[in-house]
Amino acid sequence: MMNKKNSKIALMLVASAVSVALTGCGSDGDDGKDGNPGLPGGTPAEAIEQLKLEVLSVSYADNIPTVKVYATNEDDEAVVGLKDFSIENAAQLIPVGASGAGNSANWQKLGSTSTFVDNKNGSYEFSFDSFDTDTFNAELTQRFNIVAEASTLLDGVTSVPVSEIVADFDGEGYQALYTKNIVSHEVCASCHAEGEKIYHKATTVETCITCHTQEWADGRGKPEVAFAHLVHNVHNSNKVWGRNDYTAETAHAIVQDNCQSCHVESEELTEWGNWTRIPTMETCTSCHTGIDFVAGEGHSQQSDNSNCIACHNASWTEEIHTGGFEQKKAFIDMYGLTSTLMVNSDKTATISVTITDAAGSAVDASTLVSKIQRIETITNVGPNFPIMGYNASPGNGQAKVAYDLVRNGELGENVSVEAGALQYTLPVLPFGEYSPAGIQDTDTAFTFIGLEMCNDGTAAVDCGDDIATTSMKADLVFGTLSGEAASMRHTDSVAFNTCENCHGETFEIHKGYHAGFIMTEQLGRENADGEVIVGVDGCVTCHTPDGTYASGGNQGALEMKLHSVHGEQDIISDCTQCHNDFNLDAFKLKGALATSAGEYTTPITATCASCHGFDEIKAHAEGQGGVVNGTYEDANASAQVEFCMGCHKPTIFDHTAVNM
Structure with a gap:
């Protein structure tokens, strides 16, 4: 017999998945899981520029899953010999309202593992030494967050780029009927560099979400680190966050409190509109500070989320949060x-x-x-x-x-x-x-x-x-x-x-x-x-080769300014974030650039140093005819003499490329 808790969750799942279930009306029933096609043979990958991961199957014995993962490179060649490889988190999705009236759907961690068998054909079979079988509920959507860290293969030589995926299934390993995807990784990657750590470890939003669960945060006595609260907190400067009391001034200046910067309508996101439909105290207090719901300070008193939607319905919530931005765009x-x-x-x-x-x-x-x-x-x-x-x-x-x-x-x-x-x-x-x-x-x-x-x-x-x-x-x-x-x-x-x-x-x-x-x-x-x-060519009316108001003291020339500003704020780590190409011939039309008050540097050297640092490249650049923080006359005289491009042939995809 199903216990009361599971019975309640089952009812929630029925409500959540009814539209999906209806698509099966008139069929002869469940055809069962599709079998996995045979894995391709051939020689294993010798180089890996991109690591692609796919969950082939999930099976259960005594409520403990075994997960089979397939790894290939960018040429679809099997990758054999992964070592820093794990299921970072296995989790299940508690449906909307199941943990309390008005509560949002939340992931619940069940276990993690780094125990796997390399089948030497690109497939890896993960088993769990520790898995919370008492909490596991086959009625719920199950998620597996697979992470391959930036490392090498077992040979210690072949480099492996970071790769992270999540895969959702039902409790028997079939396709999940319901999941919670609100914001896409692609939206995050429009600012956060692809493949780079977003904060302490993860490189995708799905990994962040699966780790920073509400239950996990509450268990640590830090409800503010649950993802729904944390992600808003780190993108606005209304209050500090983290152990060092960080402020999110840079992120706030970019996002500008515009919910639609991140919450973008998409057919691929099952719950993209969730942010307007399910308001909660946990989420709202990340931006709207100075509120104590339990004490009734800054808001009418309430002890839980059961009554939020009575006032904050979806259409009103969307209008109040987006109306100003839409009006501004219309006025412009x-x-x-x-x-x-x-x-x-x-x-x-x-x-x-x-x-x-x-x-x-x-x-x-x-x-x-x-x-x-x-x-x-x-x-x-x-x-x-x-x-x-x-x-x-x-x-x-x-x-x-x-x-x-x-x-x-x-x-x-x-x-x-x-x-x-x-x-x-x-x-x-x-x-x-x-x-x-x-x-x-x-x-x-x-x-x-x-x-x-x-x-x-x-x-x-x-x-x-x-x-x-x-x-x-x-x-x-x-x-x-x-x-x-x-x-x-x-x-x-x-x-x-x-x-x-x-x-x-x-x-x-x-x-x-x-x-x-x-x-x-x-x-x-x-x-x-x-x-x-x-x-951005109009910007050079002010951002001149002679700098801006500090006459070079702040690297004001356009060739340097964008690099130095975005670099100081740890925003850029990949040229393709901003560049759609490099026009290297443009340097043939340039003279010296002001790089310090009253001091000038040859143009290629100045541009490179705005990312790499003047002290760091000074000796190398001067050895190739460059001038670093010299006189206006000397730097201009050497502007077309520096020999950088004799060896360096940077592209936006590999700015370290050389022509030997």
Whole structure:
């Protein structure tokens, strides 16, 4: 006879799986498990770039499982000789409400094992020395989290990359009827590097979830380390976490409290909408701090989750957590910019900015000026190697030209509205001056434009104290002295969509100090394949070879800045996270880069050192003709002499590649 606990769980499973069960109506019953096809023969893998794991079968004897796993490499060759290999956790899924009214479904650990037999054909048979047979319930979904650590084969030579999978079955080894997958590994990997430890050990979210169970956390007296609480805690800075009281400022700046950064609708995720349907005290207190439910502080008093859904229904929960972000995106899409830069015969240049509506039709700027917090323009000369510094460049004494066409709802001095467009004439620009990129590059001026508008969340309003502002779509425009086609910086190394993978579509770059720049299709240019690419080339109006406000003291040149900032925050570990290619020929157009206050470094060396460290590569680089933190003159004289590419041929997939 089934006991009361198991009877209750069985009823929960019936409710959870009813839609799946109905698909079998009209059949002749269970056809049984499919047998495993014969394993391929052939020579075992001699090299393993990618380790692929698959659970072939799960069988039970006396309620103890035996799990058969198959391992292959990227060429589907059998991998023989794995040693650092384990079932990190075997767990079962307690259904929604089974552990208490209103409680979410939670995994419950049953055991782990590193005991296996290598069958010498790519298959491995795991057995459990210790397994909680008293807790095991064949009515529940069973999960096996298989982990092969980054190591070598038994030969001690052949390297093995890390690989982690989870496989879910029912309690007899058949296909699971119900599981709980809310967020995909792919979403996490858009920020966290593939194959790299997310925190202390795991490289996939499924491993984290299977380990950080609610029961395990409660048993340690640390309910805050249960995954549902912890994962939100480490992505917002509302409270510290971990034994060293970490703050999640970097992650918070990226996620920006936008639930949909991680909770993405997917047909492959059985429970992607779970976050709106099943609110719990454990999850909500990870972001909403200062609440004591039991004491009734900060919220009405309640001792459990049984009444949460009475107020926090799914549609309201989704609306309150996502409505602001959807409104912001809708407001950003209400306006755009169409700009021109006309170079005059006296080497001044006239910039014209037309504001457009969502349909692309021009809007008379005079009707919007009072609603504009700022229209910022930043102009430089020489897109491939700007010759105007953020501060005055040592080369020509010129600094970039920054001017606000509108500020705080008022036109800037000498700005006019002509035929509905804002116009301003820039001062004389250094066209045609020497540049390592050639005088054809300094024939081109370019202006990066940021728009910041006052709004009430849904519509533009007059600017004033305590009025919210939103950065809008940025624009980039070119003009030439000769009248010939403009020189443009390459966009085939970094496309902005890789930035959006972490930062999202409404990332307001540098908002506060600047108007803020939202990089959209408005900046797109076609590449050689006819694809529209949104680059980061507009950023070099400020992030010049001479650095930014610290004149090199903070590695402000674009070639270094992104490396140094993301590296300091331990965000990047793989070039492919940001790069879609390396345009190594671009170095042929570059001179020295400011790498310290008043000191310069040859361009390839500076770029490499921004990840690898200046002290670390100094001796090697100088031995190959590079200059590290030397004078402006010496570093520029050696810019095209450094011999790095004579040996190094980096690719985004292997930046250590050499040409011997």
